[in-house]
Amino acid sequence: MADDSLNSQDPERRAVITGIGCTSPLGIGISSTLQALREARDCISPVTSFDTSGCRSHTAGQILDSDLEQSLNGVRRAHRWHRTSQMLFLAMREALGGAPGFVPDLVSIGTTSGGMSFGEDFYRACLNHSAPRFPKRKVRSYLPHQPILDAACTNGIEAPLRIFSNACASGTNAVGHAFQVIRSGRASRVICGGYDGLAELVFAGFDALQAATDEKCRPFDRNRTGLVLGEGAAVLAVESLASARGHGRQVLAELSGYGEVTDNFHLTQPNPDGSGPRLAMEGALKASRTPAAAIDYINAHGTATTYNDACEGRAIRSLCPNAAVSSTKGQMGHSLGAAGAIEAVICTLAIHHGFLPANINYDEGDVDMDLDIVANNIRPVAPRRVLSNSLGFGGANASLLLTASGE
């Protein structure tokens, strides 16, 4: 059995999650996140930070600036940071708070667009001939490493940094990398996660591709019409089981597998045969020799676009037909580089607190897609083996296997 094989592994090479932090449209902090998940709350709202009148879509999963400000009260210089620095700092602080004394060997973070909104502001300043007066700190904060520097340095972290940017798979790539380096013995403790902020360029981009919807986000529903964007940050403290034991830290869940493959079908569309996500999930299962039939729950990428859900649904149906499935993007939108990390946190909560997150806005299943969707409300079932999928532009397919700890 899979659990027996896990228990026989070297505790120095088993990767466990001992701290989590989350800043998302579901709420700031794990407690708020958990509450929103339990209530299956729709956290999508009209976009007010930029003009969407020329777009099909007008809503997104957003974090209020006032909520960020309140949560950052007392953090020196945080008011000068980009919003993504603020989100990531809060998530990192919370994750470290849950794992006292955690000193990472490595920081592994995913993002797609860094401090994009500052770049937009700079371009407009160039148009207005006011670039010479544009704040230098905003120029610096456009770069993808700056929000991580703001968050990590303020939290007292000095470990080497790796930033993954594979579009919507970035967060899962970053968390998966933590699994890889601990499994191979190259590191004992990793701070990992992802972040992205809502930006006009990205919003208009998905609208230009006609991937965004003008109504609700309906993952896997027969009448789905597209995605809703979101924003946020999530961080996980991942360490070897030996390290967790040695420091007396509580294990929330175990990272038992990770798979990543590249689908060369098209830059933005997945191969409709579902081979990309299927191979990624198989890779994650293979890492721990877990049979596909043992999977209780899959947190799907589930963006509610026609192509993604059809492709991913086909892959899930062929590999894990009996697994319960939900996409939490209906509740919070698609936070791009943060999505995989936020969803890893959600899966950790599902395992630790014993429930399956809901797939809201679901009325009717798609034709030829017979999936066990956790429709509209949570299911009070305690999953022990969970897959979390992320599929990104450029054919990036990634899947994490999280399991209940045997400790």
Place this chain on the structure above:
Amino acid sequence: MIPVILGSAWITPLGRGRESVWAQILDGATSSEKRVGGPEAETVHPAYLVDPSEFDTTSGIRRLRRSSTISLLAVAAATDALSQIGHSVDPLRTALVFAASDGGVIYTRRFFAELAERGAGAGSPILFPETVYNAPVSHVAACLGIEGTATAIVGDASAGMTAISLATDLLTAGECDRAVVVAAEEIDWIICEAYARWNMTATSAPIEPFSSRGTIFSEAAAAIVLGMEGDGATVEVKTSGLSRSPRAAHRKLLQELVDEDDQPFVIASANGTRLDSVERSAFQILPAASRIVFPKRSLGEAFAASTLIQVICATIASQESPGKSVTVSSVGTSGQSAVATICTRG
């Protein structure tokens, strides 16, 4: 376990020839200065650009017909590097790690220009997908037939070193048998304008290391193929991590090498900006007999691509002196620095 460089290639403003570019760097040659400026630019900036004929090998590739310069450069460099080991690519056992700092800035600026001028609904669906940082690695993977790990690492210039470290981890863990590390950078006036605001841009050539005169940004691409076995130079990367004292951290990295070598050969990353103070401080511990080469003086600043160019310079130098290590020093804007030791077995 230390990986071996099995093949390497570069595409630079001074050309594509391995020995010819290295000879020009040693001679202190300077790339041809071009002027970059758009209608919105406050000033026109100097830049070192790659002649399009240097990557015309990518013309005719259907996948690349709408791609930006950065993708064309990346595909050309990766293809060249692999040609040195006979183009042998196992689709699932060859990993691809791409490093960039500014990424697809040309299409990003063009896409946003459409929004700024004509509103949110005016953006081109052809431009947007090419703006993601991993568009180039996606194209390289498709052109080379790689179906396993193909990942993009972003950051400052040290991202080139990070990419090598990541590739080393993948090889060590048995996730792949070969790893292609490629980095590329393209130029747009918006980038020159932004770095000018950050007081990093020179108004004209030359680039003078340690002068704080400013640097000239450039296009470039470089690629190396790594494996755990084979004939070639070994490469070992050490990174300082996020440090509040980058000078002390970089000095400490170099000290470990100096203690073992009384005639260090260093390929430096100094680019003429205030960042050079980190290397200038660290190099004070080097003995008088040290030899230091500054490739960015000739080729300009292309961030992660420049770092891989430094590694290739060190590879060539080490092959000229088997048994002697050559050190690559890399310092970026994030405060994270790195050194790499390249050595060809004697």
